[in-house]
Amino acid sequence: MAGKLFGTDGVRGLANAEPMTPHTALRLGMAAGRHFRRGDYRHRVLIGKDTRLSGYMIEPALTAGFVSVGLDAILLGPMPTPAVAMLTRSMRADLGVMISASHNPFHDNGIKLFGPDGYKLSDAVEAQIAADMDEVLQVGERPTGAELGRAQRLEDARGRYIEFVKQTLPRGFRLDGLRVVLDCANGAAYRVAPTVLFELGAEVIPLGVEPNGLNINDNCGSTRPERMQEEVVASGADLGIALDGDADRLVLADEKGRLVDGDQLIAAITRIWHAQGRLAGPVVATVMSNLGLERFVRGLGLDFQRTSVGDRYVLERMRESGANLGGEQSGHIILSDYATTGDGLIAALQVMALIAEADQPASAVCHQFDALPQITRSVRLNGGKPLEQDAVKAEIAAAQDRLGPDGQLLIRPSGTEPVIRIMAQGEDAQAVEAVVAGLADAIAAAA
Template sequence: MARQYFGTDGIRGRVNQKPMTAETALRLAIATARTFAPDGTGTVVIGRDTRRSGEMIEAALIAGLTSMGLTPQLAGIVPTPAIAMTTRVSGARFGLMVSASHNKYEDNGIKLFSPEGLKFDDTTEEALEAAMATAFDGTFAAPALISTPQRMAGVGDDYVRSCLATVSSSNKIHGMKVVLDCAHGAGFEVAPEALLHCGADLRVIGAGPDGVNINAGHGSTDTAALKAAVLDARADIGLALDGDADRIIVVDETGTEIDGDQIMALIVRELHASGRLKGGGMVSTVMSNMGLDQYMQSLGLTLARTKVGDRYVGEHMRAHGFNFGGEPSGHIILSDVSTTGDGLLAGLHVLSILAESGQKMSELGRVFTPAPQELVNIRYAGANPMTSDRVKAALTEAETLMGARGRMVVRKSGTEPLIRVMAEALEEDLMKQGLQIVVEAVKAAS
């Protein structure tokens, strides 16, 4: 059954257009309350990022929750991992984060967390979709049981303390020149606070949110400003968060962006060397480079792959005993501390490793030799091009061409109307041939 609301990371879309409307938020709040708190009691943690529409969506969630007798606890503007953590430690019935992550301000979304601080699985989301259809039917709280929202103080501070407690080398970070790009997003206060606590010589950019500038010219998906600032400040490293601070991108002292796979390799090597790695390897997605797989094998470790989405990574980690995983896009899960992708936590770990190494980030960040890989995003209107016979035939042709020496990953984005075409091969010419075959077919069908 086709989904109406949920994508790869909660519900997301252009504000005031389906599925991202106030009505959707209201239906979701009622349906989730009936599913997770049928007795009509308990609290629900709500956080948001800095985009203009956040308070509108939050208000609709509040209306739905209070109508069911649940008490919304409003955390304000905090990172997504802070909501996951707070939901887990506070005993809330569930948690809600109003954010569209790396998307621009015109979009918004809602991420959901279980009482354990975990993102919902597909089965739960499908059940919620069914419940949303009939959300306005059924019973609501009696007038005397309608609740009122409460402001929740100290969520950001508690989250920062949790992150800092995991960094053993925070004293060695003292004096390190760091440029931090907060994407004008949810981490604009807590992330600088954490790095200043470590004594970093810090320059902060992208920390002046105005409701419409989130992810605009800043953040993990647009690192040009960060690269320039690193060079201008002669910094040791640059870190870029996204709009809800659940991912991290690193720029070295030369102004060069370091691939997310390299960052994961760097962290997994350190965890393995210190005896803290569990599960005999790590988990990533189908988008990770073949070179990472070969590097893991050289360490005697395994690389397990999942569908795209950090929730799928997290699910596999929990099911198979891993404590580290992530995505090349910068979602990194250190599950001994956090249940979801956490940009600040991962960034602190990178800073700690850099401080201990005595090397430059440009040297440290080249852990393995990547196989040639290229990703092309193709925007479409109307029907999903993935259903086209021409696209299916092109994919078969490309896969036959590359054989065991390469691979194609073609998927529909779960958050935007995009087809993402990724080609990878041990030889660059072979990779480009396969990519061209599929990209031409997808563009023709878009």
Template sequence: MGRLFGTDGVRGVANADLTAELALGLSVAAAHVLAEAGTFEGHRPTAVVGRDPRASGEFLEAAVVAGLASAGVDVLRVGVLPTPAVAHLTGVLGADLGVMLSASHNAMPDNGIKFFARGGHKLADDLEDRIESVYEEHRTGAPWARPTGAGVGRVRDYDEGFETYVSHLLTVLPNRLDGLKVVLDEAHGAAAHVSPEAFTRAGAQVVTIGAEPDGLNINDGCGSTHLGLLRAAVVEHGADLGIAHDGDADRCLAVDAAGNEVDGDQILAVLSLAMREAGTLRGDTVVATVMSNLGFKLAMEREGLNLVQTAVGDRYVLESMKENGYALGGEQSGHVIVLDHATTGDGTLTGLMLAARVAATGKSLAELAGVMERLPQILINVPDVDKSRVKTSGDLAAAVAAAETELGATGRVLLRPSGTEPLVRVMVEAADIEQARAVAQRLADVVKSALG
């Protein structure tokens, strides 16, 4: 069996790759690994379970809850809430583990299972490996140790989760948003009610789009992966800015008043200066990934801030932050982690803090984002290839070497297998966009021919 866990939980086509049987078995295994680690005499382990609005989340939630309860874990079912809300509630409620059912920005047929350890933290690789090992051991024949009678877990709905999370967001907001007009694109996802409520209570005039989830329309032509509707709505309504989330609202991208995209790098740049000014940017350091635009690195250097870069994936950003005590990190894709207030990327919190900076300074988002200049960067996704051979293909290595020679010191090349889909991402950065585009296309063609 190949490794079930990818860069962000277990993910696949619901009811094909990710079945009810798999969800149930993984939940029992997670209960044995995560709940038993903290058991003591008289302690009944507890789990928080939430989901995004995908139709498949309904049967997968039932399977997860059944698995946990059958393993003796009491379940608090919080319903449709963002991933960071489930992480937050896992921490503040003192639960032994949390489970979020979502495939984030993926299309509706996909779904996924994300586990959180005590405190609301994403799992380290060794914990994921232990869960897989326990699951596989029992899948192939070893019986589960099953409680009976009063030992089985109890299940109840925890309706207070929505208010607890929104109140938390407002408590940590540095200032109100009075006077701002904001368009929110909720991607018909998990934040469809949370985010508008938080922005409205913070004082903003709110216009919402993509806020009518029906279980089938999540991420469908809207949200952080499709900014066209948001751009148009911001201009149409004369808004100060727009905020876009993905399906589980752990990421945030923005649009300025003219409809121009403000990506995760620019959001990090804006928030880093705000946090330095407030004295909360520990070590004057920001953590980002190797996918960050070269312009972000140059901006941080110019502003006298330190930049630490990690492998791609918000989990690696988070690991570096926790290990070294840094307060701010994130990805170009919009995963932004403010570690003093969240244990994972939080799109609603990020959007609120970005809007708060606009309100506090009286500057437009375009002016604030202008602290960095994005250098031309071309990203091409090459689907339906054997991503496992990226590092072993001789033809591909030769093509990359030729591209790096051509670009010299003015650009760079990065090939990255997707952690959740059967594709390879080709990224090329150069001072000239036409050169970047040409080099990226040549490399994408080689990826397709060599790995197809």
């Protein structure tokens, strides 16, 4: 199973189909539990989930796997992914698990793993765990009797995370007078996010806070922010926030309802942190980030580095280079002074603090550069391998020539969905549009 189970962000797929079956979840729990059993003490794993119906299926299967190899399982219930990372480290657990397919529709689910330090596991560790899943423990190797683990719920998990998030702001700082539309995507933050903003004094207009197991990310959240944008304008709000299903990423809308993506958020934080002397190391983004962001950062005299797609790769580069700010255009913003992974709520608070301190509208603070024309499109796969076809290769070569040396073209299989993602950007909007349309047609014909 090595090399096939884990994608760019854990395990993900259609719930109750491989690899997201109770059987595979059980084996994954056993293999991960064995991997992190080190030392002679009671080992613990924290398990959180979002609001998907299939969480009721995956959670007990994982729990059984961990308990069967001697780990005590602490169940958090619906909690954001960054909350699981934080609590894993805070509670000195050996392992953290989040059951979520992030921004995917409800019928998918996924499993993300965190080490005892609160960071996502490396590719090498994931590969080892996947390989160990094929190992069958003999009777004499299995814990029995009192050596089996136990399972219990952590009743105050939400309160712990709420206080942690609030403490990322200066003591006494309040958001009084700020009217905020908050879209929680009917996902993992539907309770904690409104509570945090309310306790800090903001007037909250909540959206996407009525999960039913089937409506997570359904016409709401960071991938479908249109309703949030409309509500900002209709209610006269100062800004809008849209989280995704597990609340590790966000997008904003300014007071005019204009969308603010992850690139603009990174730029806003970069400018002010640099001026305040708070910025450390380079600014780290991915190959998907707009060229306008790179030019903006370099224009400040700062280093800008790109990584492969995935917040885990951004974080790895940040740790290597000593950076404290990085993220993705999609809204994964990593502020390593506060968190070990992307945290949509913490990032939102930091931007809201910048707006409050500047005493300017969100439109003035959050739009720092003019983005170059950029188009991203996904083409669904039907089992084929279009990127290996000669016709597609020829179309790619022609597209690169048309964009020229200052343009950028990225074509890659998604690590979370059965699609090919196409991204093109450059100075000429018509050329970018034509390139993406031609590539999408060629790939679809070969898919």
